[in-house]
Amino acid sequence: MRPLRTLGTAGAAALLTATTATTAAAATATTAAPPPTPQPQISAPAATRAATRLDDIVPAMMRRTGVPGVTVAVVHNDKVIHLKGYGLRRTGDDAPVTPDTRFQIASLSKPVSSTVVAATLTDAAQWDRPATLPGFALKDPWVTAHVTTADLFSHRSGLPDHAGDLLEDLGYDQSYILGHLRLAPLAPFRASYAYTNFGLTAAAEAVARAHGTSWQKLADDTLFKPAGMTSTSTLFSTFAEDPDRAATHVKNPDGTWSPTYVRDPDAQAPAGGVSSTARDMSRWLRLQLAGGTLDGKRIVPAGTLARTHVPHAVSQPPATPTARTGFYGLGWNVSYDDAGRLRLSHSGAFELGANTNVTMLPLEKLGIVVLTNGAPVGLADAVALDFFDYAEHGKATTDWLTLTGGLYAQLAAEGRSPTDYAHPPATAKPAQDSSAYTGTYDNPYYGKATVTADDNGALTLSLGPKPLRFPLTHYDGDTFSFVTTGENAVGRTGAVFSGNTLRVEYLDADHLGTFTRR
Numbered sequence: 001m002r003p004l005r006t007l008g009t010a011g012a013a014a015l016l017t018a019t020t021a022t023t024a025a026a027a028t029a030t031t032a033a034p035p036p037t038p039q040p041q042i043s044a045p046a047a048t049r050a051a052t053r054l055d056d057i058v059p060a061m062m063r064r065t066g067v068p069g070v071t072v073a074v075v076h077n078d079k080v081i082h083l084k085g086y087g088l089r090r091t092g093d094d095a096p097v098t099p100d101t102r103f104q105i106a107s108l109s110k111p112v113s114s115t116v117v118a119a120t121l122t123d124a125a126q127w128d129r130p131a132t133l134p135g136f137a138l139k140d141p142w143v144t145a146h147v148t149t150a151d152l153f154s155h156r157s158g159l160p161d162h163a164g165d166l167l168e169d170l171g172y173d174q175s176y177i178l179g180h181l182r183l184a185p186l187a188p189f190r191a192s193y194a195y196t197n198f199g200l201t202a203a204a205e206a207v208a209r210a211h212g213t214s215w216q217k218l219a220d221d222t223l224f225k226p227a228g229m230t231s232t233s234t235l236f237s238t239f240a241e242d243p244d245r246a247a248t249h250v251k252n253p254d255g256t257w258s259p260t261y262v263r264d265p266d267a268q269a270p271a272g273g274v275s276s277t278a279r280d281m282s283r284w285l286r287l288q289l290a291g292g293t294l295d296g297k298r299i300v301p302a303g304t305l306a307r308t309h310v311p312h313a314v315s316q317p318p319a320t321p322t323a324r325t326g327f328y329g330l331g332w333n334v335s336y337d338d339a340g341r342l343r344l345s346h347s348g349a350f351e352l353g354a355n356t357n358v359t360m361l362p363l364e365k366l367g368i369v370v371l372t373n374g375a376p377v378g379l380a381d382a383v384a385l386d387f388f389d390y391a392e393h394g395k396a397t398t399d400w401l402t403l404t405g406g407l408y409a410q411l412a413a414e415g416r417s418p419t420d421y422a423h424p425p426a427t428a429k430p431a432q433d434s435s436a437y438t439g440t441y442d443n444p445y446y447g448k449a450t451v452t453a454d455d456n457g458a459l460t461l462s463l464g465p466k467p468l469r470f471p472l473t474h475y476d477g478d479t480f481s482f483v484t485t486g487e488n489a490v491g492r493t494g495a496v497f498s499g500n501t502l503r504v505e506y507l508d509a510d511h512l513g514t515f516t517r518r
Helices: 014-027 043-064 106-121 126-129 141-146 149-153 164-171 172-182 196-212 213-226 238-243 266-272 276-291 302-311 379-393 399-412
Strands: 070-075 080-085 313-316 326-327 331-334 342-350 354-361 364-370 439-443 447-453 460-461 468-472 474-478 478-481 492-498 501-502 514-517
Touching: 014 080, 043 070, 043 399, 043 439, 070 276, 080 276, 106 149, 106 196, 106 213, 106 266, 106 276, 126 149, 126 302, 141 196, 141 313, 149 196, 164 172, 164 196, 164 266, 172 196, 172 266, 172 501, 196 213, 196 266, 213 266, 266 474, 276 354, 276 364, 342 379, 354 379, 364 379, 379 399, 468 478, 468 501
Parallel strands: none
Antiparallel strands: 070 080, 070 364, 313 326, 326 331, 331 342, 342 354, 354 364, 439 447, 439 514, 447 460, 460 468, 474 478, 478 492, 492 501, 501 514
């Protein structure tokens, strides 16, 4: 998922943070005097009214979007004031969503995983230990030796945006992906921000290895079991075997929704592989808002958890003089509102069928989690934004679904080719004989590519370890196209032959997409 390219890469989360902060700031006159110390502004009755309103606003947004199923948890002052499911687990079936229905939470996994790491530490400074994992390296040996858990959890290692995600789409496993990040170009270390699922994954796996265990067992032993999160796991198999699970859905051209795809995120489990229920997530919310305690028991050290809640990187510079800067903490989007209150949030998005959001105002002891089983159209984020808007102002001050839906549509269009491959130019040159293109091509990052021709000369490109097969359509001269698939699909993309090389356009954003014929 491009959780933010779908909310992750200076993504929706950061964009939504910046956009909503700008909206609020535009209505507030600037003054020279510093603001007063923040004070709580949302009363218990106001929070309760906003929670009660969810029974109207969630179904209304579901009708507007068609998203099949939603579950919501709200916590205020250490109490769960709303816990409910809406709609269906799967279209074509009548099984309802309940607070105990398991959802894939996508990039909400990141703040959950930072909680796991915080629980393993005894001092906040331990976040700054080098992240050492056999087989994992970055392009610069000095950076490899100095990159820390905090660097990778805050996306400031210098790795490119979503580095490794396309390898996952092609079917490569975690070991291969982490072992090939050393070939990715690096931006300035600790001076740049780029959202990277596999950078965070490497850090989490390094922590687990340092404790002599697997990531799943570490999560179980340090967070899930102590917090009573009995229906939470980092393993896809646990989700797939749960009869009370929400299938992932995508929107069809006719506006209906179907459970077309299965998303197995095991390769990036710490970054996007957690599955959970609204009931379990309400317990996690209570722990977060209580500074690491739950039901009177200390589960996570206060200092190591607090470290996750402060800015570590600038994820979204202010777009206007009145806009607010968006930051990234350790697994959290971090921002501050006009009253100076800390706001923590994260969104999750699988283009193959899930959209989630968590938002908290720690000063108010108020938080919400929204899980959905539909591809990102803005519903999860809009529910959370509308909830806090109503809790604070007694009304919704904008149409949040229109805003968030527009942002997701904008993000989804970012990676598409500027070339309209579906319509070759009228002056298109003919292709050469198929033998000019067939053969086996190698790439140090993406591995082997094979181009074959059938009896009629039609070409097929094969990529990945499985491999995946992509029929090629002629466009112009030695340029062909094919339809991309997977979590990061971008529609049609180019396959350009030149002598003994093949450049695959959508694999080449970081100049890693050229293959050489053997």
